[in-house]
Amino acid sequence: MTISEPQKRISERALTVWKIAAGLHSLVVWVIAGGLVALKILFDFPYWVIAAALGAAALYSYLFIFLLPKMRWKRWRYEVREQEIELQYGVFIVKRTLIPMIRVQHVDTQQGPLLRKYHLSTVTISTAATVHEIPALDMEEAEHLRTSISRLARVADEDV
Amino acid sequence: MSESKRLHPVAAVVNALRQLKEMIIPFLIFVVFGSRGTNWDLFYLFGSIGVVVLVLVYGVLAWYRFTYRIEQGELRIEYGVIVRKKRYIPFDRIQSLDLSEGILQRLFGLVKVKVETAGSGGMGLQDGEAVLTAISKQDAKEIHEYLVSIKKKEVLEEDLNEQEIKEDLLYKMSPGELLLLASTSGGVGVVISAVMAFVFQFEEFIPYEQIFDGVEHFVQSGVIFVSIVVFIGFLLAWLIALLGTMLKYAHFTVRRVDQDLVITRGLLEKRQFTIPLKRIQAVRISENLIRQPLGFASAYVESAGGSALDQESSKVIILPIVKKSKIPGLLEPHLTDYHFRVDVSPAPARAYRRYLLRGWLFVLPVIIAAIWFLRPWGYSALVLLAISALWSYLVYKDAGWSLDQGMLTLRYRNIVKNTVYMRKNKVQSFSVKEGLFQRKKKLATVEAIVKSGHGGAGGKVVDLEKQHAGLIYQWYSHEEKGKSAE
Numbered sequence: 001m002t003i004s005e006p007q008k009r010i011s012e013r014a015l016t017v018w019k020i021a022a023g024l025h026s027l028v029v030w031v032i033a034g035g036l037v038a039l040k041i042l043f044d045f046p047y048w049v050i051a052a053a054l055g056a057a058a059l060y061s062y063l064f065i066f067l068l069p070k071m072r073w074k075r076w077r078y079e080v081r082e083q084e085i086e087l088q089y090g091v092f093i094v095k096r097t098l099i100p101m102i103r104v105q106h107v108d109t110q111q112g113p114l115l116r117k118y119h120l121s122t123v124t125i126s127t128a129a130t131v132h133e134i135p136a137l138d139m140e141e142a143e144h145l146r147t148s149i150s151r152l153a154r155v156a157d158e159d160v
Numbered sequence: 161m162s163e164s165k166r167l168h169p170v171a172a173v174v175n176a177l178r179q180l181k182e183m184i185i186p187f188l189i190f191v192v193f194g195s196r197g198t199n200w201d202l203f204y205l206f207g208s209i210g211v212v213v214l215v216l217v218y219g220v221l222a223w224y225r226f227t228y229r230i231e232q233g234e235l236r237i238e239y240g241v242i243v244r245k246k247r248y249i250p251f252d253r254i255q256s257l258d259l260s261e262g263i264l265q266r267l268f269g270l271v272k273v274k275v276e277t278a279g280s281g282g283m284g285l286q287d288g289e290a291v292l293t294a295i296s297k298q299d300a301k302e303i304h305e306y307l308v309s310i311k312k313k314e315v316l317e318e319d320l321n322e323q324e325i326k327e328d329l330l331y332k333m334s335p336g337e338l339l340l341l342a343s344t345s346g347g348v349g350v351v352i353s354a355v356m357a358f359v360f361q362f363e364e365f366i367p368y369e370q371i372f373d374g375v376e377h378f379v380q381s382g383v384i385f386v387s388i389v390v391f392i393g394f395l396l397a398w399l400i401a402l403l404g405t406m407l408k409y410a411h412f413t414v415r416r417v418d419q420d421l422v423i424t425r426g427l428l429e430k431r432q433f434t435i436p437l438k439r440i441q442a443v444r445i446s447e448n449l450i451r452q453p454l455g456f457a458s459a460y461v462e463s464a465g466g467s468a469l470d471q472e473s474s475k476v477i478i479l480p481i482v483k484k485s486k487i488p489g490l491l492e493p494h495l496t497d498y499h500f501r502v503d504v505s506p507a508p509a510r511a512y513r514r515y516l517l518r519g520w521l522f523v524l525p526v527i528i529a530a531i532w533f534l535r536p537w538g539y540s541a542l543v544l545l546a547i548s549a550l551w552s553y554l555v556y557k558d559a560g561w562s563l564d565q566g567m568l569t570l571r572y573r574n575i576v577k578n579t580v581y582m583r584k585n586k587v588q589s590f591s592v593k594e595g596l597f598q599r600k601k602k603l604a605t606v607e608a609i610v611k612s613g614h615g616g617a618g619g620k621v622v623d624l625e626k627q628h629a630g631l632i633y634q635w636y637s638h639e640e641k642g643k644s645a646e
Binding site for chain 1: 585590593599633638639
């Protein structure tokens with residue numbers, strides 16, 4: 001028995017945001033690599049240290065700016081149905097999660113400066129024990145999702 | 161009982177002692193690493209005395225400021241020495257009152273009352289919780305009666321003066337079981353490591369060499385002597401752990417009072433937990449390595465109450481040690497939603513290779529390090545491969561799942577073999593995970609999470625048949641059949 005994939009994708013602008021964010025933190029790696037090069041000039045380190053540092057920084061940037069965000073975006077799916085929310089994500093390990101509506105306690109949307117610039121926000125769905133996140137949805141869609149989830153989320157008349 | 165009341169003065173002492181206990185470790189570090197010059201000794205002495213006095217004074221002040229009263233259906237607590245705080249807890253939000261009696265409380269005939277509330281999601285530490293450190297049994301009884309009257313229960317089922325009352329005895333631990341529990345508990349390891357740490361800490365102060373020199377006249381071989389000392393040390397550690405567990409679990413009883421499970425235990429320090437049956441989220445049966453071959457197991461319930469700080473009240477042990485075969489008979493009459501005789505489907509045979517590799521991946525660094533650094537002898541570390549393979553086989557054999565009458569059962573082993581029984585309507589979320597290599601073999605990992613205290617707990621089983629994972633996934637789906645594939 002195969003389970004049908006959830007249908008909806010997250011916003012394509014998520015890719016841009018992820019790339020920018022990854023670019024920012026790979027800057028740190030480049031700074032460290034640059035530091036090593038400076039040390040080499042000052043203290044006569046062997047050349048392979050420089051090569052390794054620059055190579056590592058380049059690999060890091062490629063992985064986190066180009067390869068992984070794309071794979072991640074491709075995989076990210078979600079679907080909000082009447083009775084439950086289904087999520088699918090993961091790059092190498094694909095995780096699929098079911099959250100029944102009656103278990104949902106509250107829904108939040110949030111956005112950082114980067115997300116705001118691209119008119120995106122993140123939806124956070126909390127149950128009594130777990131927190132789930134749908135990253136980088138279009139702001140209107142996130143808003144819509146939040147209201148529709150909280151409308152569908154009913155409190156079950158039992159304890160938790 | 162609407163006037164403000166203070167706690168019994170013993171509370172000040174209890175709180176001060178707890179403060180001091182928390183300061184012991186920083187203090188030891190201070191002493192061990194700080195005492196270099198001899199001139200400082202006097203300074204340290206006065207410093208320590210000063211700190212102790214400060215803590216005591218603070219304890220008294222805190223006691224003086226702490227008042228509680230019952231007003232307008234709320235338990236109102238006001239406290240705080242520097243910052244005044246008020247905490248008002250509506251009685252109808254209170255889940256249970258947990259009573260315990262420490263040694264100090266028992267000396268004065270007092271009880272400690274912990275007020276458990278549902279907690280609205282654990283936004284802060286100690287959210288929605290209050291502790292009355294030491295109040296008279298009479299006052300505790302009044303609070304309890306008030307709670308009961310608020311909750312509109314017709315009869316007062318429980319009496320703090322331990323008179324005979326109408327209730328169902330679910331389980332009472334026999335002395336034999338207590339002994340078995342204590343002698344097979346994992347506490348031994350903790351005590352041993354504590355003793356070791358202590359010994360190494362004070363290596364500088366204890367004149368081992370002198371001791372050894374002195375005794376060597378009597379004992380020919382130092383090796384024999386050392387092994388005897390080590391043996392006696394372990395024996396002592398084991399006895400201490402044994403005694404500790406026995407004191408903690410003596411008189412362990414589980415009673416069913418109306419719709420609650422009431423657990424009492426302890427010899428010197430008496431404790432009482434109340435778990436409303438409807439707040440039970442899952443039942444877990446654990447078998448550790450020593451108990452499993454003997455056919456014994458422990459049962460826990462995951463409860464939705466409790467606070468973030470106190471894990472003890474969310475994972476409550478209800479059967480510390482019983483014959484595994486007796487568990488269904490003991491629990492099923494009371495936990496009517498659960499049944500414990502289920503057929504567990506194991507992980508498929510092709511999953512064993514993955515279990516084996518995971519185990520080896522874990523020991524491989526150790527083996528490589530051993531061979532690298534301890535050349536001739538290091539090769540003996542290869543034995544670890546065989547041990548790990550054996551262990552992986554155990555882990556693999558214990559993995560399994562079952563779906564039965566609205567109940568999901570997951571069985572897995574970390575170190576201890578766990579079987580978790582969960583009702584569909586208590587599972588907060590369910591996930592299926594599939595890695596690259598798992599996909600090739602059509603295997604999947606399943607994880608179900610229930611609420612436990614303020615956090616989550618649950619079960620995770622690695623490498624089940626993918627089809628089976630799909631079955632559980634569909635079972636958990638709340639969407640009507642046919643509609644889910646839109």
